[in-house]
Every structure is written in structure tokens, then in C-alpha cells.
Amino acid sequence: MATIKEIAARAGVSIGTVDRVLHDRGHVAPEKREEILRLVKELNYRPNASAQGLIIARKKLRFAFFSLDPEAHPFFRELNAGAKKEAERLRQYGVEVEFYEDFEDRVLEDPDSLKVDGVAMVPLPQFDGIRDWAIRNALPVVAVSTRMDGCTAFVGCDYRQAGRIAAGLTAMVAGGKGDVVIVSEGTEEITSFYERVDGFRAELADRYPRMKADQTCFFIDHTVKLDLPKKRPAAFYLVNPGDYSICRTLQEHYQNPVPIITNDRPEECRRLMEEGIIAATVCQQPEQQGSLALTSLVDLATGRREAAGDHYTELSIHIRQNI
């Protein structure tokens, strides 16, 4: 591998001059500049990543990760786990990460006490203060799982596509025809809900003309029973449930069990797949989202502007054979 030293030697200059050319800092004679750039190309020079890492380490970068306790929703267990694993890896490069998973934390009222070079957060109203503070201080802000105004980068999945994939799976289990009932917890239509449903219906309309999903049942504490249609549907699409045990209720409602397609796969979901109650699930890789949020922050804080923008995690399909 070519080094800066080698290029300097060949060009008959010092490493300082090479460095100035590489970083476009001027103060270099045009002909020397040309010669150096020629050598860079010829030797296919790439800066040594370890050496650069050592330089970055002396910046002593610190970041804050705002999320929620897994009790709020199983999604956060995996998200936080992924972020913490990545934080441990980044620690080996001299980067530190603080985690806030609690609305009670006093940092929320006193953002100035945060001594960090950037923040990642799940967009929740409680964190708006932190976000605004970060934007005012020109610090990078990464939104995780849902988009947010004013953020530097977004890490999450394409919920519409997730809905489309769920539709494809539903068609598989239903033989490409019949009525699908959409089931969801609570009543509020959050982004992850309506984008998935939107994609789901769009895919049915585009590719499965013999299927439809007109009815939506919301439940709280399994009271979904009341709303279920008399006629056995071809499948259920269970959108972002916090509590998967609703599946048992759905399972027992008709003579023949109705196949269930759902999203994500926390522990409870895995068990139900194992039992054959959930036919398939579409996952958004929450652990990867946690990890990616932090690596994006590092990239942004070290001036890699290409880290700004959207980062989509892959959507994976799981059935009982690849839980």
C-alpha cells in the first residue's frame, strides 16, 4: 500500500506538501500539485484508515442516544441492544455514547448539560427540546425509525415497502384470493401503521385483484372479538402490535385457524411462530437501526457529509423455519 511518505519521496517533496494537496488547502506550487495528484492516481493511494482513526480518537467524540425502555414497546429492546453493541465497538475507537431511555431524565429540561457532538433519537414529543437544542448548536441529529423535521439523517425502514411485502406473504398463504382483515392495537394512526397499511392495500390493488383488505379492527385488551366479521377471512394482517398475545384470540375465533401475517419479531412473536400461530412476519432490523444510527453520527461528526439523508434497513421475511 502506498503511503503519504512514499508519494512525497517520489514527488521529491515533503509529506506536508502532499497533505496540503490531498486536503486542498492550497499553498502548493501548481506543477508540484499536478505531479502529486498524478502519483496519487498512479499508485491508487488510499489513506490508512487506522491512522485516520487515531486522529479522530483525539477528538474524544461523545454522542447521546435517546430512546425508550423496552416496557414501552418491545421494539425498543432490540433497538437499544443494537445501539449498545455498536457503542461498545465504537468505544474501541475512542468514541463514547450515553443512553437515555427515560422521560424523567433531567437532561430533557436542561439540554445544555449535555456535552456531546451529536444526538440520535426516536422522534417523540418528549425529545423535541433536545432536538431543537441540537439544531441550534449545529450538532448532527439522527432520527431513528420515524422521520423527523430538521434532522440531519434518518435511519429506519420503508414502511410502505414493508406493507407490500406483507401483502405478498398474505397472498402466498391465501392462495391469491379472499378477504384480509387488518388488525392493530390502539386507535391512533401513527406513521408506521398507516404507511404499512397503505403499502399493503396498494400491493393488493396492483397485483392481487382477487384480494381485498377493506376492514380494519382495532383492539385494546383483546376486545377485537367484537369487531371480527362473521365470515372467516382468508388471512389477518396484524400491524405493529405491542402485545402479540392477541394472536391467540384471533386464532381461536373461527373454526379453522386463520393464517396471521405480522411485523417485527420480538421474543413473543418468535414463540408464536414456533407454535405455528403466526405464519410469517416482516422485520425491519431494529438492531441494525440502533447500530446504524451511531455509525451515521460518527460519520456526520467527522465531516463525512454523505452520511446525511436516508438510511433504509433491509426488510426481512421470517417464518417458523428461520425464526
Add this chain to the structure above:
Amino acid sequence: MATIKEIAARAGVSIGTVDRVLHDRGHVAPEKREEILRLVKELNYRPNASAQGLIIARKKLRFAFFSLDPEAHPFFRELNAGAKKEAERLRQYGVEVEFYEDFEDRVLEDPDSLKVDGVAMVPLPQFDGIRDWAIRNALPVVAVSTRMDGCTAFVGCDYRQAGRIAAGLTAMVAGGKGDVVIVSEGTEEITSFYERVDGFRAELADRYPRMKADQTCFFIDHTVKLDLPKKRPAAFYLVNPGDYSICRTLQEHYQNPVPIITNDRPEECRRLMEEGIIAATVCQQPEQQGSLALTSLVDLATGRREAAGDHYTELSIHIRQNI
């Protein structure tokens, strides 16, 4: 982050002494040793990865990757691409990788001309000479995609599990009952073939008593037609095809198209999924295999013995909505 220097300062010794303790090289007074270990724990010391990378870079590691031209099988296109991408990344850490994709290469007859610190290879008889040479010279050998005697590590998927997943998908499209016909190219029963079929049948036997897959049809140039049963099967399981266009032949053979489940997803397979001819495929992440083979080699060559053994890539499911 704590550094060796900080630990040395706190323990009242020099960094040389701390280093000797960390690497268990002896020649340290017991009480100093204890104190240093205590501090390491207390400060949760982790060596800086960039600094270590800089040390590794001066070893000027070189590896050789033996594979085949994509013409031999589409699998190699993705495998090689993944390996080359990783090689480019490793180059930033001062590691160089040579690629051999040709049986004609004269290195195969003269392994001693290889100046490398380890090799990765797809286990093919043509590479046996290289493998034996590497073993004689105590160099790490990584087998990719198929296991091999004498290798230090294996990178690939669990073909039996792949077969089981394919069975699960087949059951989904077939409604959990009916006869499945297994279709495969050529006549030779290579590992990837029989392990997948083995897993496929085992899964049907374990979980889908109303299904079976007794018949296997081998084809060369679409002559499979001759062997297909009169009665329309519930599904086809197309095992490791080099040429996916056989799907069109299968597709047209019966009045109603029979759903096809297959493995892997090179370009040709993606197109057929797009058209709705292939219902689903189980993929072994060939790109990740290429990448992982090289990172494992680096780990082995730098003394991380835990890199020895088996590395399984994830098995992913793809349908037309997540091609």
C-alpha cells in the same frame, strides 16, 4: 477512554510494564501485576483498535482468494463481488488480496510462488494442491460455501436449514398439502444438493404430514419435461440451478402454473420473480460469504484463534416484493 499510558501513570509504572501484564509476558512483580489488572478492570480498559490496526498494517498482510469465473455458475459472481468489496475495504488497513478465478493459472502448479499469509478457496479439486501447500506451511485456510478437510475455518450457509426453510415456503404456497416435485440440474449429487433436499424432506416429515416430495427430476437442457408426472404437483422445489430458465419450461408444462420455490437469487432469478414465475427463493448471502472469508483470514493471521471454526451466513427469504 483509558489508555495504557493512563494505567501506567496511576499504577506508578511505565507503559512497558503495563504492556507486559496485558500480554502475559511475565517479568513483572506480582504486586504490580495485581495493581495493574485491578486498574484495567476498574477503568474498563480496551486497547484502541486504530492503534492496533496501525501495528497490524506493518505486517503487510497478503492473502489469496481462489474462486471461479461467474461463467461457471452465477453463484461466483456474487461471491467474488463480496470478496472484492471487502478486499477494497481491507486495503485501507494495509491488507492486500489477490484473486484467482482461473484453473489455468500457473500458481496452481507452483504454490511456492505465492507470497501470502493465508488463503481462502471454494473447495474444488483443482485447488487441492494450494490447500495442501498452505497446510504444510501452517498458513490459515478458509473454505468457502462447502466444507473441506484440513481447513482452519469454514464460511457458508447451513444447507440443511436452507432446505427446511424452502419446505416451509412450499407449504405456504401449497396450503400445507400435496406432492412436491424436486427439480435439479445435472445428475451429480453434490453436497449443496443433497443437504438441501435432505433438510427439505425432513421438514416435510416433521411438520407437514400431508405433504411429500418423493420424486426428483434431473434435467440437462430442459429435458426435464420427459420426467414430469402426469398429475399436476402442488409445487416445484428447484434446487441449485445454474440456469433458471428451466422455470419457464416448468411453468408451461401444466394447465395451471405450478408455484416454484428455489434457492439463491442471481440476476436471472430476480427477473423470474418479478414476472411472478418464481414464488420465493431462499438465499445464502454469497456476497457476505466472500466478505466474511477475508475478514476471517485477517483474524486468523493476526492471532485471533476464535475465528477458526464455522461461520454461518444468514438464510434469507425473498419474494417478488423484496427481490
Add this chain to the structure above:
DNA sequence: TTGTATGCGTTATCAC
């Protein structure tokens, strides 16, 4: 048994 010096490749500062 212990400490010191050197170098890895890059960045950045400073003197000329």
C-alpha cells in the same frame, strides 16, 4: 525486573 526509545500513517502546527 523495569523503563525508554522508536515507529506505524496521518494530521496539524509552526518556523522559515
Add this chain to the structure above:
DNA sequence: GTGATAACGCATACAA
């Protein structure tokens, strides 16, 4: 406009 040099954290050879 240019070059010399220190520093990042670690490993190691060598001196004491």
C-alpha cells in the same frame, strides 16, 4: 510556498 516535527495509542527491541 515549503519542510520539519509533534502527537494519537500501541507493540517491541533494547538498554539499564
